[in-house]
Every structure is written in C-alpha cells, then in structure tokens.
Amino acid sequence: MWHSSSAAGAAAAGQGCHDALVAAGVLEDLMTALAPARVRAGGHDLALFGRDASTITAGVASAVCFPESAAEVQACVRVARRHGLPFVARGSGTGLAGGAVPQDGAVVIVTTRMDRVLSVDPDAGVAWVEPGVLNLDLTRLVAPHGLRFAPDPSSQQACTIGGNVANNSGGPHCLSEGVTSAHVLAVEVVLPDGELAVLGGLDPEPGGYDLRGAFVGSEGTFGIATRIAVRLVLLPPSVATLLLDFTTLAAAAETVSAVIAAGVLPGAMEMLAGRMIGAVEAYVGAGFPVDAEALLLVELEGLPAGVATATEIVEQVGGTHGARTVRVAADAVERALWWKGRKSAFGAVARIAPNYYLHDTVVPRRKLVEVLGQIEQIAAEHDLIVCNVFHAGDGNLHPLLVFDARVPGTLDRVHAAGEAIVRASLAAGGVLSGEHGIGLEKRDFMAWQFDADDLAAQARLRSAFDPDRVANPRKVLPRGAGCADLAGLPPDVWI
Ligand SMILES: Cc1cc2nc3c(=O)[nH]c(=O)nc-3n(C[C@H](O)[C@H](O)[C@H](O)COP(=O)(O)OP(=O)(O)OC[C@H]3O[C@@H](n4cnc5c(N)ncnc54)[C@H](O)[C@@H]3O)c2cc1C
Known part of the structure; x- marks a missing residue:
C-alpha cells in the first residue's frame, strides 16, 4: 500500500512523542487511571491506531487507552486535558472518512473493551448497550426474541454501535427502517470537560431540545458515548430476496425509481455494477451473472401476502424496464450467499487493483441515471477504473476508484476524479455523505455544500459541547477565514 511510508513516519514520530510524554507523565497518569496493560504508546501501536x-489519511496519537467503564473514559479525558492534549474516540476503526484518525497528538480512547449488552427489554423493544458492542452481535443476541437492530452497515461484523451512533450509519436495510438516528433513544456521554450526561430518554417525547439528535452523527466531536439505549424492531414474518440483472446501468437505475413509484418500498434495494460484479463473483462465488452490466438485489419484507404481491410487482416492473432475468432466492442459504456477495464488495476490488478510494455522496433517486453516467465519464477522463456498489434505493452512491498507487501520478488523478464526483453529485442536488461521515477526508468539501452562515451555525453548536476543541479536533468543519470570522473566531482557529 502506498501509505506504508507514512505509517513508518508515524511510528517514528510516535516514538519521539512517546519519549516526550513519558517525561511529561501522561503515560504514568493514564496507567494510574487504567491498568498499565490497557495503555499503549509503542511505535507500532501508535502507527496502527493512527x-x-x-x-488517504493517517495521524499520530500520543497514547492509546482501552477503558472498561464510563468512569475510566472520564479519567482518560481528564488526563488528556490536564496535559493539554486533545482526545479522539475510537470503536473498531472501520470508518471510511478518517474520523478516528488522531490529530494534534490526540489520546486515542478505544471503546472495544466496553462491549457488554447491559439489558434487553423485548416487550419495550429497547436495549442498553455499551459503545463497543459490535453491530451484528447485538442483532444475533436479540434475534431469539424476534427482534433486530435495524441499521446494518456492510461492516456490521466488525463495527461498533458507538461508531454507528457517531457516524449516524446506514446500511442496506435502512431504506425502509431509517438510519441510526431513528434507532437511538438515549446516549450517555462523557463530555469534553469530563462530565457525564445523558441525552434523550426512554419517554416517547423527552422534554427540552433534542440533544440526542444533535449528538448522533457528531463524529466524536461532542464527546464520547459510553452507554446507548437503542430501539429494536420486529424481525419481518416473511422475506423474499430478488436478484434482477440488466445489460445496461441505466435500465437498472430506472428500475429503482420505478419500483418505488409502483408503491413498493423494499426493505433493501442495492446495486452492483460493471466490473464490481465479476470481482465479487470471483471472490465469493455468489452465483451472480458476470456478463450483466448491473444487478439489483431487492429484499421485500412483511406479512406473507404483502411480500407475495410486492414480489409480483417487482418482477413486472423489472420486466418492463429491461431486466434480463428476475430470480427469487430459493431458500435462506441462497439469500445469505447473495448478501455475502453484496457485503464483501469493498474487499473484492483488491482482485482488480491494490488500492481504492471511495465516495459516499447521495443524489435524488431520479438523478441516478444522469449522475452514474457522469461518474463513468469522470473515471474515463482521469484514466481510472470505477466500480459501483451502493444503496440504490436511497440514492446513496459508493463509487470506488480502483487503482495502483505505486504507479507515479496516480494519486493526483484519483484526487481530481474524486473532487469531480463530489461536485457532480452536489450539482445534481445531492449531499456530501450518506453514512460514512465527513471526518478528515470530506472536511474540506464542506464549504461546497454549506455556505458560511451554515458553517458558522454548526461551529456554534460545536462550541456549546466543546468550546476548547479538544474532542476529535480538525474533523468535520473546515478551517476558513470567512467561516471563522462569522463564528467570531480568529481566522487561524479550526472551527
Ligand atoms: C467494508 C466496509 C463496509 C462499510 N459499510 C458501511 C455501510 O454499509 N454503512 C455505513 O454507514 N458505513 C459503512 N462502513 C463505514 C463504517 O463501518 C461505519 O462508519 C461504522 O459505523 C464505524 O464504526 P467503528 O466502530 O469502526 O467506528 P470508528 O471507525 O472507530 O470511528 C468512527 C467515528 O466515530 C467516532 N466514535 C467511535 N466511537 C465513538 C464513541 N463511543 N463516542 C463518540 N464517538 C465515537 C470516532 O471518533 C470516529 O469519528 C463500512 C466500512 C467498511 C470498511
């Protein structure tokens, strides 16, 4: 990978930082606050957690801590602050926008040891969980009660609920169920000053401002979630999974809108297109037709009669919009195989080239055909391969620019193409991110979507939680003289 040299640099810089910190007593204080074995500052640890x-992002941490309780998270935050260091929360590190990458020598506070499901109330459909619980583990645990945690990112085997909350993550089944914010009732948070607060509550209409809503999606810049009350939804009584294949991308994209216009809102509607299909098939052997130009994976959920009717409608709409074949998964095994193919797609592109850079823009569904065509053109103009796999029902695009960074000059073309894709999506009335967050990678694009007044308002909200900018600094909001002026801050201050 081309970032190996920066990782080595990070390790070396980390070693220097390590020595300084030992002298400053930060490590000693952290080791006193936690067990010594749960504090790390070796060069490799710092590079790994950087x-x-x-x-395309990397940073250098001062130290990495593994607290096991909210009290220990508070202690880590207080030690960092006492020594004038910022901090960054980290779950599993599966984020795709550099959100957990430490800046300014931040202390990395990892939540993976806080992985207990504290309570499940099946009748109320509520579970209290620690932030380090893995997404899929929660759904597996509550499945015997006929329940699931609806947000199901393709990374769900690895990512944490805390990370889902911070990024307001989505997933294939968020088309009908809504993204994470619709499934979080309350969050216990260690605020940037080290105090503990509970935002939201289990009452249907908690009083006051919806600070829970503000926290969900704040990407670790408002504090660290230490306990989360999540809403659990009923498992559907009946499921049908359909695979439609097309000889053109445009026909598949038109079918997406046509299905919804026909009155069917699938649980999930995902698209794989172009070279992605062959890569996935070679990797997983899902039974996907490799000569197709685009595939739609459509999942219909509900009462058996409704699913049967919806299946007929999707078959009919697919037929009139150019689907070559419409297959219905024969059983749970075939259904799981198709989903394995979909959820393994990012890994599968390694069969084409060693590196990829992906965007996460959202466009109005009716613009899918137009924007997908522009993306193909942008990739061709920059002499790059693009693979598409995405949440088509939501219009949430994931174009992967696939490349070999060892080829000189490639990275410049990748960046240029990435910017052009973002601009094309915004010009179509879209937004910067559907689910991966802004983090570091998309931060400097924020001014393309928001004007200075909007950014200044967001900066003021951030100030209400974190006036000193110690929680995950330099993320989400860009530095800009105009914006900072409006926020009442000097121009060299990150807002
Ligand atoms: C193969 C692959 C597929 C993916 N598919 C999807 C998908 O379908 N949908 C989707 O939405 N995302 C997807 N992602 C992105 C990623 O998995 C999600 O954003 C996920 O929610 C991140 O969880 P994490 O535990 O890894 O968080 P991390 O990467 O560790 O952190 C992400 C952000 O959350 C903050 N954070 C973490 N824990 C806390 C906490 N307790 N309190 C406050 N802030 C915290 C961090 O500071 C950082 O800003 C995918 C990633 C990969 C690698």
Whole structure:
C-alpha cells in the first residue's frame, strides 16, 4: 500500500512523542487511571491506531487507552486535558472518512473493551448497550426474541454501535427502517470537560431540545458515548430476496425509481455494477451473472401476502424496464450467499487493483441515471477504473476508484476524479455523505455544500459541547477565514 511510508513516519514520530510524554507523565497518569496493560504508546501501536479504514489519511496519537467503564473514559479525558492534549474516540476503526484518525497528538480512547449488552427489554423493544458492542452481535443476541437492530452497515461484523451512533450509519436495510438516528433513544456521554450526561430518554417525547439528535452523527466531536439505549424492531414474518440483472446501468437505475413509484418500498434495494460484479463473483462465488452490466438485489419484507404481491410487482416492473432475468432466492442459504456477495464488495476490488478510494455522496433517486453516467465519464477522463456498489434505493452512491498507487501520478488523478464526483453529485442536488461521515477526508468539501452562515451555525453548536476543541479536533468543519470570522473566531482557529 502506498501509505506504508507514512505509517513508518508515524511510528517514528510516535516514538519521539512517546519519549516526550513519558517525561511529561501522561503515560504514568493514564496507567494510574487504567491498568498499565490497557495503555499503549509503542511505535507500532501508535502507527496502527493512527489510521482507520479510509485510504488517504493517517495521524499520530500520543497514547492509546482501552477503558472498561464510563468512569475510566472520564479519567482518560481528564488526563488528556490536564496535559493539554486533545482526545479522539475510537470503536473498531472501520470508518471510511478518517474520523478516528488522531490529530494534534490526540489520546486515542478505544471503546472495544466496553462491549457488554447491559439489558434487553423485548416487550419495550429497547436495549442498553455499551459503545463497543459490535453491530451484528447485538442483532444475533436479540434475534431469539424476534427482534433486530435495524441499521446494518456492510461492516456490521466488525463495527461498533458507538461508531454507528457517531457516524449516524446506514446500511442496506435502512431504506425502509431509517438510519441510526431513528434507532437511538438515549446516549450517555462523557463530555469534553469530563462530565457525564445523558441525552434523550426512554419517554416517547423527552422534554427540552433534542440533544440526542444533535449528538448522533457528531463524529466524536461532542464527546464520547459510553452507554446507548437503542430501539429494536420486529424481525419481518416473511422475506423474499430478488436478484434482477440488466445489460445496461441505466435500465437498472430506472428500475429503482420505478419500483418505488409502483408503491413498493423494499426493505433493501442495492446495486452492483460493471466490473464490481465479476470481482465479487470471483471472490465469493455468489452465483451472480458476470456478463450483466448491473444487478439489483431487492429484499421485500412483511406479512406473507404483502411480500407475495410486492414480489409480483417487482418482477413486472423489472420486466418492463429491461431486466434480463428476475430470480427469487430459493431458500435462506441462497439469500445469505447473495448478501455475502453484496457485503464483501469493498474487499473484492483488491482482485482488480491494490488500492481504492471511495465516495459516499447521495443524489435524488431520479438523478441516478444522469449522475452514474457522469461518474463513468469522470473515471474515463482521469484514466481510472470505477466500480459501483451502493444503496440504490436511497440514492446513496459508493463509487470506488480502483487503482495502483505505486504507479507515479496516480494519486493526483484519483484526487481530481474524486473532487469531480463530489461536485457532480452536489450539482445534481445531492449531499456530501450518506453514512460514512465527513471526518478528515470530506472536511474540506464542506464549504461546497454549506455556505458560511451554515458553517458558522454548526461551529456554534460545536462550541456549546466543546468550546476548547479538544474532542476529535480538525474533523468535520473546515478551517476558513470567512467561516471563522462569522463564528467570531480568529481566522487561524479550526472551527
Ligand atoms: C467494508 C466496509 C463496509 C462499510 N459499510 C458501511 C455501510 O454499509 N454503512 C455505513 O454507514 N458505513 C459503512 N462502513 C463505514 C463504517 O463501518 C461505519 O462508519 C461504522 O459505523 C464505524 O464504526 P467503528 O466502530 O469502526 O467506528 P470508528 O471507525 O472507530 O470511528 C468512527 C467515528 O466515530 C467516532 N466514535 C467511535 N466511537 C465513538 C464513541 N463511543 N463516542 C463518540 N464517538 C465515537 C470516532 O471518533 C470516529 O469519528 C463500512 C466500512 C467498511 C470498511
């Protein structure tokens, strides 16, 4: 990977930082607050926790801590602050926008040891969980009660509920159920000053401002979630999974809108297109037709009669919009195989080239055909391969630019193409991010979507939680003289 040299640099810089910190007593204080074995500052640890799953960002941490309780998180935050250091929360590090990448020598506070499901109330459909619980583990645990946690990112085997809350994550089944914010009732938070607060509550209409809503999606810049009350939804009594294949991307994209216009809101409607299909098939052997130009994976959920009717409608709409075949999964095994194919797509592109850079823009569904065509053109103009796999029902695009960074000059073309894709999506009335967050990677694009007044308002909200900018600094909001002026801050201050 081309970032190996920066990782080595990070390790070396980390070693220097380590020595300084030992002298300053930060490590000693952290080790006193936690067990010594749960504080790390070796060069390799700092390099490892200086990255997440995004491809183009890296940072250097001062130390990495593994608290086991809210009280220990408070202690870590207080130690960091006492020594004048910022901090960054980290779950599993599967984020794709550099959100967990430490800046300014932040202390990395990892929640993976806080992984207990504290209570499940099946009648109320509520569970209290610690932030380090893995998304899929929660759904597996509550399935015997006929329940699930609806947000199901394709990374759900690895990502944490805390990370889902921070990024307001989505997933294939968020088309009908809504993204994470619709499934979080309350959050216990360690605020940037080290105090503990509970935002939201289990009452249907908690009083006051919806600070829970503000926290969900704040990407670790408002504090660290230490306990979360999540809403659990009923497992559907009946499910049908359909695979439609097309000889053109445009026909598949038109079918997406046509299905919904026909009155069917699927549980999930995902698209794989172009070279992605062959890559996934070679990787997983899901039974996907490799000569197709686009596939739609449509999941219909509900009472058996409703699912049967919806299946007929999707078959009919697919037929009139050019679907070559419409297959219905024969059984749970075939259904799981198709989903394995969909959820393994990012990994499968390694069969094409060693690196990828992906965007996460959202466009109005009716603009899918137009924007997908523009993306193909942008990739061709920059001599890059693009693979598409995305939440088609939501219009949430994930174009992956696939490349070999060892080829000189490639990265410049990748950046240029990435910017053009973002601009094309915004020009179509879209937004910067559907679910991966802004983090570091998309921060400097924020001014393309929001004007200075909007950014200044967001900066003021951030100030209400974190006036000193110690929680995950330099993320989400860009530095800009105009914006900072409006926020009442000097121009060299990150807002
Ligand atoms: C193969 C793959 C597929 C993916 N598919 C999807 C998908 O379908 N949908 C989707 O939405 N995302 C997807 N993602 C992105 C990623 O998995 C999600 O954003 C996920 O929610 C991140 O969880 P995490 O535990 O890894 O968080 P991390 O990467 O560790 O952190 C992400 C952000 O959350 C903050 N954070 C973490 N824990 C806390 C906490 N307790 N309190 C406050 N802030 C916190 C961090 O500071 C950071 O800003 C995918 C990623 C990969 C690698």
